[in-house]
Amino acid sequence: MSKAFLDLPEADNMTNSGSVAQMSKANEDLQIPRLYIAITALIQGITLAYLYQSVEQQVWPGTNLTWLIALVTFFIGFPSLFLLIASRHDYQGIIKGLLPFSVLISALGAYIGDQQSAFPDLDSTLFVFTLASLIACFKAIMYIKLIVNKQAIHYESLFLASWRNAVIFIVTVIFTSVFFGILHLGAALFDLLGIELFTLLLREEWFWLPSLTFAAAFSIHIFRKIGYLADNISTILQTLLKFLLPLLIFISIGFLLTLPFTGLDNLWKTRSGSFLLLWLITLSLFFVNAIYHKGNDNKPYHFVLHRFILVGVAILPVYSAISLYGILSRVAQYGFTPDRLWALSVWFILSCFVLGYLFGIIRLRDNWLIIQSKVNVVMGLVVLAFVLLVNSPVLNFKAISSYSQMARYYNGDVSIEDLDLRYFSRELGKPGYIAMQQLKSEITDAHPEIVANIDKQYRYVQQSIHRKHNKNIGKHTADITATYWPNEQAFDRDLITYLADDENYNSNRVSEEFRLAIDLNQDNKAEMLTIIDRGGYFQGRIWTKTDTGWNSKMIRLHVPKNRNFQYSLDNTEIQLIEPPYKILNLNGIRIDVNDINAEIPQTEHP
Structure with a gap:
């Protein structure tokens, strides 16, 4: 150009x-x-x-x-x-x-x-x-x-x-x-x-x-x-943005022109369509304001390119409307969360900007920068008020989200078994805790296992805080006591000693550990199982004693959502279920079709 x-x-403008x-x-x-x-x-x-x-x-x-x-x-x-x-x-x-x-x-x-x-x-x-x-x-x-x-x-x-x-x-x-x-x-x-x-x-x-x-x-x-250097740096950055703004507007207009032919389905399939559109609006506003900041006295482009950019600014409300549709669709399906409330808040602020600019373009056309300046001054105060309110009781996103998620449960949109207890304890802070305590008081008799699982989720949080604090001050976390079934005497004493001394086994801290002695193959000899609970993620091993020591193999372990392993172990009779299909053995090649939902490892090719 x-x-x-x-x-x-010109370069000779430098001091x-x-x-x-x-x-x-x-x-x-x-x-x-x-x-x-x-x-x-x-x-x-x-x-x-x-x-x-x-x-x-x-x-x-x-x-x-x-x-x-x-x-x-x-x-x-x-x-x-x-x-x-x-x-x-x-x-x-x-x-x-x-x-x-x-x-x-x-x-x-x-x-x-x-x-x-x-x-x-x-x-x-x-x-x-x-x-x-x-x-x-x-x-x-x-x-x-x-x-x-x-x-x-x-x-x-x-x-x-x-x-x-x-x-x-x-x-x-x-x-x-x-x-x-x-x-x-x-x-x-x-x-x-x-x-x-x-x-x-x-x-x-x-x-x-x-x-x-x-x-x-x-x-x-x-x-x-040497503040003048800061001004010079900003001038250099604004000069670079002069080249980038036309490119950004070209992409914005081109994308909008292709939407009628491609539809919005591809945009929503990305699961980040609204996020990308909000970024497009944000960058467009940032570039425009970085360049057009001197009112109508500022003529950074030829009038043809200026009109092209004017069109790009005028179409931004269309992107605002599309992004709102995407955000509200997710809210209608899954309720409010802090992330979605942030998205709506950002959308609202950006929409105020683009609608104000559109009003200026419609009313004053090339002189729209007069209204742009007024919009920016007022919206600066709006942004200031928002970032203050969002950290106050007035706009507590976690409280709003907690109320929204519990409303979905009370309205029957989600069952008690599908309620995400982990999300309340890990993401919603004090409002989530208050909601869970209220829920516990309502379902104590009807769903005692859910009550136990709520308590366990908050124990996870407390244990995580305790471990992080001890790590920060250089202290070692105390060993976690294992739970034995049916009792400690039934579990192999040599294996207990081995596990206590095994540095690899004890290197990763766990929330809870279960040690089960149970006869799985009905040979009148109990197998030794260890199941560790890493904050809701379970890992299991079966141990066998050989001439060289103890060996272990990972076992499949599936704990359904909102089920409590400790509660089930204490209150439910253990059942041994025969697999429907025998395991096929071809000279050491094993074919097991019992778990049809298991993930099949893919062979890597060079």
């Missing part, structure tokens, strides 16, 4: 060395004094080190997830955001604006901690909370900075601030990560030399955590000082 067609900026020095000096004079930066980083580092140690030593607030998440959120967020946007002339106003926002984020962290304190799927929950908090922080600091300095809130100023803050944040994370890696490298090198003093110092939380906060604080200071 020619320069005239894309209207790319010269004299202006660079002046801008660096001016930016440094605007920032708060370095002494204040050092004090802020020191307080932040010491506090985070104490919070880290409280988890290691199991003292408050490390023993209370509600307070722990709230305090960690505050002492990571408030100092970092303050250093990112505060200047000499407005730091007092920034503190007044940031403080209530940081307290609000910390309160939401406390709510998340309370919801997950007893039965957490903590990794995914903290990831969602962290991501939502990052988005909220990036949105909030732009508005706080403009309001404190009594500047007009328009899209161009928000755009410049968002790109600059994003670049500074990313390079600060990279710099701090490299710094952390160097500390670990130093500890390893001193360890090789046998100098334990420096090794222990570099690995001590009281040293490396304050060191990281100092590194992060002064990297923010440095990168703010």
Whole structure:
């Protein structure tokens, strides 16, 4: 494409060395004094080190997830955001604006901690909370900075601030990560030399955590000082996006034109059709806003290509409607889950954008960028409100999902035997636990095995938390006591000793273990079976004693959904069922057609 067609900026627009020095000096004079930066980083580092140690030593607030998440959120967020946007002339106003926002984020962290304190799927929950908090922080600091300095809130100023803050944040994370890696490298090198003093110092939380906060604080200071480089980086990225946007619009229009001939069935067969369409809308909006951010004064393309892109923006509501159909179809079949609620939320936000843009195109055509700017400013506040509410009781996706799944059971859409107890215990946190306790009180007499299985699912969660905690603090998990049937005396004593000493057998921790002595082939001699329960996944072995020791073979084991092995073992009479077909033996070649549902191994070909 020619320069005239894309209207790319000239290279001589770059700043010269004299202006660079002046801008660096001016930016440094605007920032708060370095002494204040050092004090802020020191307080932040010491506090985070104490919070880290409280988890290691199991003292408050490390023993209370509600307070722990709230305090960690505050002492990571408030100092970092303050250093990112505060200047000499407005730091007092920034503190007044940031403080209530940081307290609000910390309160939401406390709510998340309370919801997950007893039965957490903590990794995914903290990831969602962290991501939502990052988005909220990036949105909030732009508005706080403009309001404190009594500047007009328009899209161009928000755009410049968002790109600059994003670049500074990313390079600060990279710099701090490299710094952390160097500390670990130093500890390893001193360890090789046998100098334990420096090794222990570099690995001590009281040293490396304050060191990281100092590194992060002064990297923010440095990168703010050369903020013009962040602007140049964003300009380079926007220039690259100018080439990519026409390609993306071409794919978008081409895909839509082929849909009437192919239909939607192929799209739904992927089981990720709505997800892909939402990504297409997201990328289109991101590219368009990265390029068209200066209102009607911005003419990045030739008018022919501009009209082509205009068409691509105008058809985005069609993709929004198709993706909604796909999401609602899954909801109608299987009810709400946190993933589907996230999909609906993302769809709603993206649809507000594309419908606002479509309204601007219909009303103003080529001048639609006037409405685009207004839509972006308003939707920025909507996104900020959403990422805050989604971590609050107002939009608790796990509570909504738990209510939806139980409603399907009460309405008869799913039977008690098919209710996914594992999903409630592993994915729905405290709301799932409350729903299961209510269900237990209703089915205690009618379905005692289901009640036992509910209790067992939550024991799995507790055991998983206990093992993970012990692993983090360097402790070994206590051995799990095996359950014997019919009793321990019937099980071979030599095999008990062998299993206790077998490192391979004990290398993988299990939730429960069952040891059965039962005569399977009716030869008046009991076979020894071991069945291990790995959080709901069962593995079985049959053991035989040879001249060289004990050997084992894997056995097929099928536990139907919502069946409890321990309950069945205690309350059900064991039955031995003859296989309907004899096993065919051809000089060592065995043909067994009894389990027709067993997976047939495939021969690999070169």
